[in-house]
Amino acid sequence: METQNLVKEICPTTTQKWVKEGALLVDVREKEEVDLLAFDVPNIVNIPLSEFEDHFQELPKNQQMVMVCKSGGRSLRAAGFLINHGYNPTLVVNMHHGIVRWVQKGFPVKGNTASIIINEQATGCCDTIIDATQGDNGCCNNNNSTNNNCC
Amino acid sequence: MKTNIKVLGPGCPKCKTTYNNVLDAIKQTGIDAEVQKIEDIETMMQYNVLTTPVLMINEVAVVKGRVADINEIKQLLMQ
Numbered sequence: 001m002e003t004q005n006l007v008k009e010i011c012p013t014t015t016q017k018w019v020k021e022g023a024l025l026v027d028v029r030e031k032e033e034v035d036l037l038a039f040d041v042p043n044i045v046n047i048p049l050s051e052f053e054d055h056f057q058e059l060p061k062n063q064q065m066v067m068v069c070k071s072g073g074r075s076l077r078a079a080g081f082l083i084n085h086g087y088n089p090t091l092v093v094n095m096h097h098g099i100v101r102w103v104q105k106g107f108p109v110k111g112n113t114a115s116i117i118i119n120e121q122a123t124g125c126c127d128t129i130i131d132a133t134q135g136d137n138g139c140c141n142n143n144n145s146t147n148n149n150c151c
Numbered sequence: 152m153k154t155n156i157k158v159l160g161p162g163c164p165k166c167k168t169t170y171n172n173v174l175d176a177i178k179q180t181g182i183d184a185e186v187q188k189i190e191d192i193e194t195m196m197q198y199n200v201l202t203t204p205v206l207m208i209n210e211v212a213v214v215k216g217r218v219a220d221i222n223e224i225k226q227l228l229m230q
Binding site: 003004005006007049050052053073076077078080081084085 | 161197200
């Protein structure tokens with residue numbers, strides 16, 4: 001995993017919590033990728049990374065936003081870009097492992113999951129095997145996990 | 152003055168090609184240059200990099216999100 005301190009990163013389970021609290025998901029994958037498989041959440045916007053520099057100002061500055069992509073790399077750069085442009089680092093976070101891990105966790109999507117190459121055993125964000133009944137509990141099967149200490 | 156060149160990218164094939172093209176362009180032009188390959192995500196974010204690879208000459212991003220070929224780099228270096 002890439003190491004950096006500029007952007008807070010959260011796992012898909014914590015992202016679900018943010019979504020339930022009204023956070024906006026910002027998917028920076030290209031349109032062709034989104035057409036194949038999309039996150040199925042209430043508040044989502046697609047700004048492809050290739051167009052991000054021209055359109056990032058359309059994003060609100062006073063709302064929680066989770067940046068997402070396929071595996072978490074592109075969205076990390078986009079989140080850093082936003083923070084460098086004055087967005088609040090406590091409101092803008094990156095979802096690491098992207099839609100690949102989101103699908104592995106069984107979270108809702110629209111489209112064909114076969115478009116995502118999944119050739120590894122589904123693991124939790126601490127490399128533990130996922131408990132499908134984990135629900136809204138912390139991402140490390142820790143009921144005390146909070147948004148601030150996600151693994 | 153020595154030209155400062157940076158190639159920013161996560162280590163993907165396109166980034167490696169850009170880096171190698173830079174080295175070839177320097178050889179062919181004979182200019183005095185210092186080349187840095189930057190793969191560290193934190194440093195890349197400090198430069199506001201979105202799409203990679205990025206080619207920077209003297210701290211100015213001259214090519215973003217694509218491979219620059221040797222001739223293009225030579226032209227950029229001669230400017």
